[in-house]
Amino acid sequence: MTEIPDLVADDEPLHRRIHPTFKKDDGTVSSAAFTDPEMSVDRGSYCDLEQTLLGSSGYGVAVLLTATARGYGQEVVSDPVLLNPAHALVRGEKPKSIARKLARASMWIVQIGDSIP
Amino acid sequence: MPPKITIAVEKPNVPSGMVLAEDAASLSSGLHDSLARLIQRQLGFPWRAKLKDQAKRLTRVALTGISEGSGILQFESLPTADAAGRSPASIAAFDLVAGIRAFKDSHQWPPYLPAIVRNRMGAAVAPIFNEPKATVSIAVEGDGFKEQCEISAPIKEALQTPEQFSPEETIEVVGTVFDLNIRNHSFKVDTGSRNVTLEVSETQFQSLDTDSMRWARVFVTGLPKDGQSRTVHGVKELRLANAGEEDGLNVPSELRRGERSQAYQEVLKRSHDLLQLPGGWDSYGAESPGRRGMVFATNFLRDVIGVLVDHKIDVPTPFLVPTATGGVQFEWKIGSRELELEIPEKGRFEYLAVDGSRETEGEASRWTAVRLVRWVITGEEV
Numbered sequence: 001m002t003e004i005p006d007l008v009a010d011d012e013p014l015h016r017r018i019h020p021t022f023k024k025d026d027g028t029v030s031s032a033a034f035t036d037p038e039m040s041v042d043r044g045s046y047c048d049l050e051q052t053l054l055g056s057s058g059y060g061v062a063v064l065l066t067a068t069a070r071g072y073g074q075e076v077v078s079d080p081v082l083l084n085p086a087h088a089l090v091r092g093e094k095p096k097s098i099a100r101k102l103a104r105a106s107m108w109i110v111q112i113g114d115s116i117p
Numbered sequence: 118m119p120p121k122i123t124i125a126v127e128k129p130n131v132p133s134g135m136v137l138a139e140d141a142a143s144l145s146s147g148l149h150d151s152l153a154r155l156i157q158r159q160l161g162f163p164w165r166a167k168l169k170d171q172a173k174r175l176t177r178v179a180l181t182g183i184s185e186g187s188g189i190l191q192f193e194s195l196p197t198a199d200a201a202g203r204s205p206a207s208i209a210a211f212d213l214v215a216g217i218r219a220f221k222d223s224h225q226w227p228p229y230l231p232a233i234v235r236n237r238m239g240a241a242v243a244p245i246f247n248e249p250k251a252t253v254s255i256a257v258e259g260d261g262f263k264e265q266c267e268i269s270a271p272i273k274e275a276l277q278t279p280e281q282f283s284p285e286e287t288i289e290v291v292g293t294v295f296d297l298n299i300r301n302h303s304f305k306v307d308t309g310s311r312n313v314t315l316e317v318s319e320t321q322f323q324s325l326d327t328d329s330m331r332w333a334r335v336f337v338t339g340l341p342k343d344g345q346s347r348t349v350h351g352v353k354e355l356r357l358a359n360a361g362e363e364d365g366l367n368v369p370s371e372l373r374r375g376e377r378s379q380a381y382q383e384v385l386k387r388s389h390d391l392l393q394l395p396g397g398w399d400s401y402g403a404e405s406p407g408r409r410g411m412v413f414a415t416n417f418l419r420d421v422i423g424v425l426v427d428h429k430i431d432v433p434t435p436f437l438v439p440t441a442t443g444g445v446q447f448e449w450k451i452g453s454r455e456l457e458l459e460i461p462e463k464g465r466f467e468y469l470a471v472d473g474s475r476e477t478e479g480e481a482s483r484w485t486a487v488r489l490v491r492w493v494i495t496g497e498e499v
């Protein structure tokens with residue numbers, strides 16, 4: 001099993017589950033999905049998509065680069081939990097302008113309703 | 118430069134450079150009341166209802182002088198804490214002047230200038246016209262806009278013409294019951310701005326003549342018996358008024374004109390779906406959308422659509438999304454303009470407005486929220 005470093009590297013992809021309600025008609029994600037001051041994500045280099053979507057069928061997954069989140073003043077810290085050692089937090093206040101930037105910087109890695117590639 | 122409103126009075130037998138005190142008083146209070154009513158209307162509230170404190174607070178107009186050389190009253194619109202951008206009084210004054218000018222051209226009153234405003238302005242200028250050759254002109258200038266209109270005796274008459282209600286269109290009357298008349302089964306309702314007589318059946322009168330309803334606030338629907346709705350008959354609904362139903366007299370089809378729009382219908386349908394979301398619906402512990410906030414949000418949208426429809430502005434359907442804290446957010450993207458208008462709970466607004474590379478965000482009053490929706494659709498300055 002790969003050992004997960006404590007430090008989240010700038011080039012690590014961060015995966016966040018996206019409820020179908022957040023998907024806009026033009027296919028983009030609403031900023032409302034990125035407002036939590038302690039936003040849970042999975043470290044994509046150490047957690048496969050099946051794990052991220054476990055028990056959440058019908059959801060999509062958006063990917064965001066750690067460096068991008070840090071560039072918007074967010075702290076990205078490892079936060080392993082019992083059943084998810086790759087869990088991390090994107091920590092920091094997210095006023096609307098930051099939430100919008102995070103939403104715009106994220107990309108679908110699993111579209112709503114699609115199967116995992 | 119603050120926006121200026123200038124009322125020039127030409128009245129025979131009054132020396133140049135002077136305005137009679139009685140005329141100045143009537144014009145000042147009439148202008149203030151008309152602007153306050155227009156602001157209430159632009160807030161999306163029923164304009165025949167009692168004037169709201171919110172509208173009064175936004176109507177900040179000062180009489181700054183009487184200029185030399187002719188009878189000219191000068192007013193300035195003052196900034197208010199509740200409104201970002203252009204002053205509400207200035208915007209209302211443009212509507213007032215543009216509406217009167219539109220009537221002069223087309224002999225039809227535009228929908229954005231309701232009778233309650235016209236009548237008030239008509240009453241304000243009426244004393245001037247005790248000299249039939251008098252004229253009044255109103256000019257508004259500021260924020261890069263300029264508009265002017267003239268009021269002659271025929272226009273004054275048109276302004277004073279009372280509102281005509283259709284005898285076939287149901288109206289709603291909300292207010293306090295008084296003056297019960299057991300002989301002819303009628304009673305009066307004080308709506309705040311006028312009294313209305315209600316004629317009801319014997320059974321309806323008996324239901325009213327009880328301890329719980331006798332002097333209470335009631336909600337009544339019926340048909341106008343006369344063109345001015347002094348008396349209402351054919352009463353269909355008679356019950357105690359809810360706290361959310363404000364005193365006043367309304368035509369439901371007019372009050373809820375935004376309900377006919379595609380944008381409102383689509384948002385309403387989605388709001389019903391969103392209200393089914395359970396706690397933790399986003400898999401990260403999000404709260405369910407609150408029903409009170411959702412109803413407030415959809416009613417706000419309906420009311421804004423109504424205001425904008427009167428200005429022939431179509432409102433595209435916004436994206437309605439729940440927030441993790443139990444609120445909801447409207448999102449529009451039109452050209453380079455984007456607006457996120459969040460309603461975290463009933464009565465509160467937070468926004469992000471983006472125009473190309475420019476961003477502003479913060480809390481908004483209801484006035485600013487309405488103006489932001491108008492901005493994102495038309496590009497018109499907030």
